[in-house]
Amino acid sequence: MIEEKLAAFPGVATGIGQPISHRIEHLLSGVRAQVAIKIFGDDLGTLRTLAEQTKAAMEGIPGVADLQVEQQVLIPQLHISVNRAAAARVGFTPASLTDAMETATKGKVVGQVLDGLKVFDITLTLDDHHRTDPTALGLVRLVSPTGAIVLVQDVAEIIEKLGPNEVQRESLRRRIVVSANVRGRDLGSTVEEIKKSIAMDVQLPQGYTIQYGGLYEAQQESTRLLLALGAGSLIAIFVILFTHYRSGMVAAQIMLNVPFALIGSVTAMAITREPFSVASLVGFISLTGIATRNGVLMVSHYIHLMTEERQTWSKELIIRGSQERVAPVLMTAVTAGLGLIPLVLSKGEPGKEILYPVAVVILGGLITSTLLDFFVTPAIFYRFGKTAAERLAREHVEKHPHTAGEAKAVHHGDTESKEERKTESGKAASTANAAPIPSIPNPVPAIAPPIRIEAQADGKQPEGTA
Incomplete structure (x- = not known):
């Protein structure tokens, strides 16, 4: 939705994302994008040409969004080239002449003014008219170390032409960046297809190189680390299981x-x-x-x-x-x-x-x-x-x-109990199913009356009574 609305403004390069992700991407590669293709070389014009070719090779690849080349605005610039022979005749060295031109155009701090707690620099420079007009700058007079007075145009060539507003360097080399984001597709496969397309369509001159960075570079490093840790975890799990079992x-x-x-x-x-x-x-x-x-x-x-x-x-x-x-x-x-x-x-x-x-x-x-x-x-x-x-x-x-013996004893006791229960239940069942036996009364034996014996004084036998 946002991308469609911003597309209505021609000439505007957009990159859609979240502030946190932009900050992380900038910390990783210096570019606020998921994919940063850095082209290194010496000539700025060749770098811009290669960047446009790279952008054309990436257009149309599924998943690529927010494709843009790092902005380098061409602005009017004064290019001053020292005429070494003419400068040497009047006693100027290239270094001293360059330092004088830098002071005249850019300015040089020669002192400070204190105003209470505030400090203001005193800068020595030419006025705006002489700094921006090549003809006026060429008529500025210089005093050489030998005492000769010469004009700037006598010892240097001043030309006004277009040049980049800034020059980016990385690892002491000039570079330009082609950036893009990825949507609706995984980052790894998208970058692999980008690499193949650039290798087919872009021919790098000698001394120029391409480097793929951004979030993709960080993801590749993290993926390699996590794969190593994952393999290590699998090995550790297997070793632990093998040690236990x-x-x-x-x-x-x-x-x-x-x-x-x-x-x-x-x-x-x-x-x-x-x-x-x-x-x-x-x-x-x-x-x-x-x-x-x-x-x-x-x-x-x-x-x-x-x-x-x-x-x-x-x-x-x-x-x-x-x-x-x-x-x-x-x-x-x-x-x-x-x-x-x-x-x-x-x-x-x-x-x-x-x-x-x-x-x-x-x-x-x-x-x-x-x-x-x-x-x-x-x-x-x-x-x-x-x-x-x-x-x-x-x-x-x-x-x-001992655990085995107890387990066997318990198991054996359970078996015997089961067998006894089965036997008792079988007896009970057989008793219940048997035919009834008639009861026969037991004869009661006659009980003899008690006999009492009494001793007689005369020695006669006592009489027994029944």
Whole structure:
């Protein structure tokens, strides 16, 4: 919208951006643009010609916007060339004559005036008429070191012609800049196409060079650094996993979640039309740790079931371990995803230029890594993880034999209890199903009456009573 309205003013070069981004770009390359093509050489006219050819080669490339050449306005200038032979005859050296002409045209501070706390310089110079008119300047009289009085036109040639209002230098060389911004396309691929177009259409004379700078240069350096850090993080994660599980196969299976996450990240960037940038690369590196964590949750629980609960390797073990890890994996993934949703919905808002690509990359990777983790990781571990899991289980038993014995005793006691319960339930069932037995009354035996014996004094036997 802004670009269309400003295009109505002919001859006006515009560059649309934000103050913070312009400041950063100027600090990086000295140019307020994302792409700065610097042409170095000696002749200013040749530099301007090469800059116009470079601009023509960049026009029409998709994504290039705000294309312009560094402004160099030609203004009237007085060029004074010293006639060395004539100056030497009257005793002038080129240095002394040049110093005199600089004082006459530019001025020279010869003293100061104090007015209270204010200080004013006293400048010695010619009046405006003699400084701007070549004829009047040529009639100015000079006193030579030998005492001869000569006119300026006798010892120097004064010519009025057009020249640039300023000359930019970098690394002690003259340069001119062709700048541009990039919209609707990633910066890297746009600059690569610009390089190819310039190489085909612009022929550099000997002694002239082209340098590509701006935000692109800083992005290239940051990309190389982040790629090195990303590779280092992947190696560090693998080493940590290998140290913990002592199995390269298990570590590799856990790290399979990384490509699962990259699938979602690339898809999310394609859907949102977000170009690849340093911010998205930061999101990829952050996503590596998040995706690896999900694999650790799954695989660690499979091994836990074998080492701690003494469950043998089977398909049921994998199914049980996967089901028991659905809630933890979903909880961590959903929590992280909910925190990123506000950033994903803030596309185009000021201040979200860096956070938005990071959120898009991480959220897309979370979705695919979580879903594929539930289906692919169990199948891969069941196919390739048996040897490593059984080895870890044996090592755990050797290190903790008492734990194994208790686990077996508990398991054996549970088995016996189950068998006793089954036996008792079987007896009860057989008793309930058997035919009823008729009851027979038991005969009550006759009870003899008690016998009382009394001792007699005369020695007779006592009489017994029934």
